[in-house]
Amino acid sequence: MPEGDTINRTAAALRIALVGKPITRFEAPRLVGPQPAQGRIVERVSSHGKHLEIVWDDGLILHTHMRMSGSWHLYRVDERWRRPVGQVRVIIAVSDWVAVCFNAPVVETYRKFDRHRHPGFGPLGPDLCRDDADLDECANLLYHYADQTARISEVLLDQHVMCGVGNVYRCEVLWACKMHPFAPISALDGDDCTHLVNTAARLLRANLHTAGQPMTSGLTAHRVTTDLVRGGLAVYGRNGQRCAGCGDTIEVCRTGVNARLLYWCHGCQVLHGPQRAVPVDEQERVMDPHPAAAKYLAELPWRRHDPMAG
Numbered sequence: 648m649p650e651g652d653t654i655n656r657t658a659a660a661l662r663i664a665l666v667g668k669p670i671t672r673f674e675a676p677r678l679v680g681p682q683p684a685q686g687r688i689v690e691r692v693s694s695h696g697k698h699l700e701i702v703w704d705d706g707l708i709l710h711t712h713m714r715m716s717g718s719w720h721l722y723r724v725d726e727r728w729r730r731p732v733g734q735v736r737v738i739i740a741v742s743d744w745v746a747v748c749f750n751a752p753v754v755e756t757y758r759k760f761d762r763h764r765h766p767g768f769g770p771l772g773p774d775l776c777r778d779d780a781d782l783d784e785c786a787n788l789l790y791h792y793a794d795q796t797a798r799i800s801e802v803l804l805d806q807h808v809m810c811g812v813g814n815v816y817r818c819e820v821l822w823a824c825k826m827h828p829f830a831p832i833s834a835l836d837g838d839d840c841t842h843l844v845n846t847a848a849r850l851l852r853a854n855l856h857t858a859g860q861p862m863t864s865g866l867t868a869h870r871v872t873t874d875l876v877r878g879g880l881a882v883y884g885r886n887g888q889r890c891a892g893c894g895d896t897i898e899v900c901r902t903g904v905n906a907r908l909l910y911w912c913h914g915c916q917v918l919h920g921p922q923r924a925v926p927v928d929e930q931e932r933v934m935d936p937h938p939a940a941a942k943y944l945a946e947l948p949w950r951r952h953d954p955m956a957g
């Protein structure tokens with residue numbers, strides 16, 4: 648029978664193996680709820696008692712409950728599984744690992760309410776993952792965004808402007824375009840909007856077609872040392888590390904309605920930066936520069952149900 652501390656250790660292992668990576672395979676024969684799309688990036692793994700949650704960057708959450716019988720195993724791609732295939736409830740593969748859940752009685756997916764994604768707040772924008780998406784329309788929606796004071800890092804998540812960009816991709820797109828995440832929409836001209844939309848579409852499509860390959864390198868204005876973006880991501884999850892573009896230190900803060908983590912480099916992401924410094928009370932700085940510490944803090948039991956966490 649799995650105990651809470653076993654599941655905690657399992658979650659820590661799954662976190663190291665999966666977070667920040669696009670999935671190459673997802674199977675769940677008894678799943679209740681929508682499937683995560685191939686190529687979507689795992690943003691977070693957390694556990695609470697016998698519950699284990701895996702969160703994708705488009706907001707989809709996989710909830711598994713172990714009860715008496717369930718367990719998660721982590722295997723190398725060519726490793727032999729220690730339980731029979733008939734007991735498999737979930738398979739999640741990334742380039743180098745396969746996470747398998749056996750015998751969990753509860754396997755379900757859902758999305759938390761998010762007005763940026765809710766069709767009740769207007770029609771959804773073009774899906775950038777599709778080859779036939781109207782990118783000009785998308786750039787137009789961005790340029791004419793109703794709230795011109797809104798920050799670009801928030802608007803990129805608004806699915807009424809464009810679908811497909813989640814928390815991971817918004818950080819990568821802004822870095823690739825060297826744009827300040829707090830740039831107000833009013834500061835962007837038509838070319839900026841077109842450049843952002845085209846970069847986002849290229850990044851998403853390249854990643855969907857070649858999941859597991861470095862994704863940001865080769866798609867940016869930076870002259871990048873490929874070694875520094877090994878694993879694919881240039882800024883997401885890399886707080887405290889050197890920027891592959893300029894060598895400055897990558898920072899992280901919590902910002903916006905859902906206080907999601909925003910990673911960026913203040914050395915090279917200067918385009919349309921706000922004239923005044925952003926007041927401290929508007930951006931909760933995450934003081935500890937280590938990613939593991941940030942995740943640990945986000946998972947403390949008394950923060951788990953805090954809407955400001957995670």
Ligand SMILES: [Zn+2]
Nearest residue numbers: 890893912915
């Ligand atoms: Zn930089």
